[in-house]
Amino acid sequence: MDFIIEGIQKAFQLIFSLDREIFNIALLSLKVSLTAVGLASLLGVFLGFLMAMKDYWGKRFSLALVNTLLALPTVVIGLIVYSLISRRGPLGVFGLLYTPSAMIIGQFILATPIVIALTHSAVQGIDKRVRDTALTLGATEMQSAWMVIKEAHYAILAAIIAAFGRVIAEVGAAIMLGGNIKGSTRVMTTAIALETTKGEFGFAIALGVILLLIAFSINILLHYFQSKKL
Amino acid sequence: MDKSIIRVKNLQKIYNNRIILDVDHLDFQESKIYAIVGPNGSGKTTLLKILNLLEKPDTGQIFFQGQELTNKSRPEVLKIRRKMTLIDQNSFLFHSTVYDNITYGLKVRSVPTKDQRDKVKHALKMVGLSGFEDRRANQLSGGEAKRVVIARGLVIEPEVFFLDEPTVSIDQRHQDVLERIIRDISDEIRTTVILTTHDLSQAYRLADEVVSLLEGRIIKKVPENLFRGVIEEKNGVKYFKVFGNIKFTIAIVSDKVGPAYISIDSKDIILSYEQFQSSARNTFSGKIIKIIEQNHLVKLEVDVGIFLVTTITRESFQKMNLNLGRKVYLTFKASVVEVY
Numbered sequence: 095m096d097f098i099i100e101g102i103q104k105a106f107q108l109i110f111s112l113d114r115e116i117f118n119i120a121l122l123s124l125k126v127s128l129t130a131v132g133l134a135s136l137l138g139v140f141l142g143f144l145m146a147m148k149d150y151w152g153k154r155f156s157l158a159l160v161n162t163l164l165a166l167p168t169v170v171i172g173l174i175v176y177s178l179i180s181r182r183g184p185l186g187v188f189g190l191l192y193t194p195s196a197m198i199i200g201q202f203i204l205a206t207p208i209v210i211a212l213t214h215s216a217v218q219g220i221d222k223r224v225r226d227t228a229l230t231l232g233a234t235e236m237q238s239a240w241m242v243i244k245e246a247h248y249a250i251l252a253a254i255i256a257a258f259g260r261v262i263a264e265v266g267a268a269i270m271l272g273g274n275i276k277g278s279t280r281v282m283t284t285a286i287a288l289e290t291t292k293g294e295f296g297f298a299i300a301l302g303v304i305l306l307l308i309a310f311s312i313n314i315l316l317h318y319f320q321s322k323k324l
Numbered sequence: 325m326d327k328s329i330i331r332v333k334n335l336q337k338i339y340n341n342r343i344i345l346d347v348d349h350l351d352f353q354e355s356k357i358y359a360i361v362g363p364n365g366s367g368k369t370t371l372l373k374i375l376n377l378l379e380k381p382d383t384g385q386i387f388f389q390g391q392e393l394t395n396k397s398r399p400e401v402l403k404i405r406r407k408m409t410l411i412d413q414n415s416f417l418f419h420s421t422v423y424d425n426i427t428y429g430l431k432v433r434s435v436p437t438k439d440q441r442d443k444v445k446h447a448l449k450m451v452g453l454s455g456f457e458d459r460r461a462n463q464l465s466g467g468e469a470k471r472v473v474i475a476r477g478l479v480i481e482p483e484v485f486f487l488d489e490p491t492v493s494i495d496q497r498h499q500d501v502l503e504r505i506i507r508d509i510s511d512e513i514r515t516t517v518i519l520t521t522h523d524l525s526q527a528y529r530l531a532d533e534v535v536s537l538l539e540g541r542i543i544k545k546v547p548e549n550l551f552r553g554v555i556e557e558k559n560g561v562k563y564f565k566v567f568g569n570i571k572f573t574i575a576i577v578s579d580k581v582g583p584a585y586i587s588i589d590s591k592d593i594i595l596s597y598e599q600f601q602s603s604a605r606n607t608f609s610g611k612i613i614k615i616i617e618q619n620h621l622v623k624l625e626v627d628v629g630i631f632l633v634t635t636i637t638r639e640s641f642q643k644m645n646l647n648l649g650r651k652v653y654l655t656f657k658a659s660v661v662e663v664y
Contacts, residue, residue, distance in 0.1 A: 223416035229378060231429040232406040232480065241428075245419060 104296025130201035138209025146217035163207035172270030192273035200267030212253030335384035359531035410486035417461035467498030547587030593634040
């Protein structure tokens with residue numbers, strides 16, 4: 095029992111003393127996940143919007159595909175990306191394996207279906223009259239599309255935040271593609287996994303607390319935006 | 325001299341293999357008010373959307389100020405579309421302030437921001453909502469929301485203003501306000517107004533010209549007492565059963581059998597206190613539910629199972645001492661019933 099209490103004490107010491115290593119790890123986590131989600135949002139909002147507004151051949155299939163990808167295990171993403179970017183893989187020449195970029199690719203693949211699926215349902219929930227009204231007031235197709243996104247912006251923000259919550263907490267792809275290299279690709283989740291097996295509970299708990307705090311703030315934000323959904 | 329603003333020729337719109345609109349020729353003149361009347365499903369809304377260039381007809385030509393639009397490029401069509409606006413029956417306000425709503429049409433037209441405030445102010449004044457700029461759209465009453473919607477259309481100073489059933493589902497007080505606003509639009513900014521309504525008396529109050537649409541076609545005479553139903557034959561005599569009140573049958577003269585429309589000119593319906601012997605085969609009793617005065621004539625709406633309107637002179641009205649709720653008899657000949 096004592097090791098847990100000691101671990102917690104150590105953790106708060108580390109946090110309140112603003113331990114350099116801990117904060118570097120947290121910072122890298124944020125950097126990787128924010129970049130991945132940022133890129134995923136650019137593609138995901140666009141695709142989610144199109145899937146909601148346009149009728150096209152294979153619409154049902156693409157929706158089913160996106161929903162399946164929501165359940166994609168992170169280790170499978172790790173496996174696929176690994177095989178592509180490892181030295182012997184088709185993208186091996188870029189030397190991406192065990193770099194933050196590799197983790198960003200993995201998390202991007204994880205986040206994109208979430209952003210697509212949630213944007214799709216957000217845009218679908220928007221009154222059809224938004225687009226029609228914009229058109230009657232002289233909007234072009236692009237301008238009317240932008241108006242629909244504006245009307246859905248709280249729900250779309252909620253989609254992006256949900257995707258961020260998923261990627262910041264994932265460990266499978268980060269460890270397989272980043273390799274948990276100290277000072278280079280060690281992020282919060284991979285560090286927690288390592289330190290726990292090493293018996294360094296204080297360090298692990300400190301990171302766990304920070305991760306929880308981030309998750310908590312994300313949920314507060316998510317809640318805020320969802321309640322704003324008019 | 326009158327100038328044509330929109331003209332259509334041989335217009336057809338087909339939906340699910342059915343012709344829902346079939347207009348040979350229709351001409352709208354500048355700065356007049358037009359009312360398109362007809363029952364639900366007669367193609368009024370579709371016609372408005374085609375005239376507003378939001379929907380494409382399957383065949384036919386549309387001319388705007390003499391220019392033929394069929395083969396115009398998209399930017400050219402957009403340019404003309406931006407000279408018009410349409411107010412939907414079920415109109416919608418964006419989830420923001422009244423100000424943001426009204427400036428939308430200005431923003432998409434890249435009107436400089438500094439000019440926007442004055443234009444919004446003027447538009448709100450025209451609809452009698454000065455000072456409403458900062459209200460949230462979702463805090464407005466139904467009537468106020470409709471007026472903001474009209475201000476949002478007005479602010480772009482359209483050459484043609486389309487209104488689809490502008491006063492439907494709005495209380496009487498706001499209906500009067502809206503009708504006045506529509507007249508003001510026509511008088512003050514000389515905009516051509518084309519509105520649809522299923523309320524004939526509103527059409528006559530507001531419009532310079534009334535266009536009557538039935539099953540997608542324009543009919544010459546504007547029908548009163550228009551009903552949809554089905555013609556049946558019994559012992560060699562034709563009867564019309566009214567949809568919505570199947571038990572109600574009207575004796576008619578026609579070669580047709582099956583689904584049809586009928587109309588009865590309100591001047592052909594005789595009103596009396598007592599039932600009387602005559603050659604007329606249609607006599608119904610009911611209570612007076614509405615009295616509308618129109619110059620020398622008085623229109624009375626009577627609930628006989630369906631709502632029938634009869635027109636009598638002001639003299640008869642006074643002599644008969646009629647009032648609301650009074651039980652009366654309506655009589656008309658089978659031969660005055662028009663069948664479509």
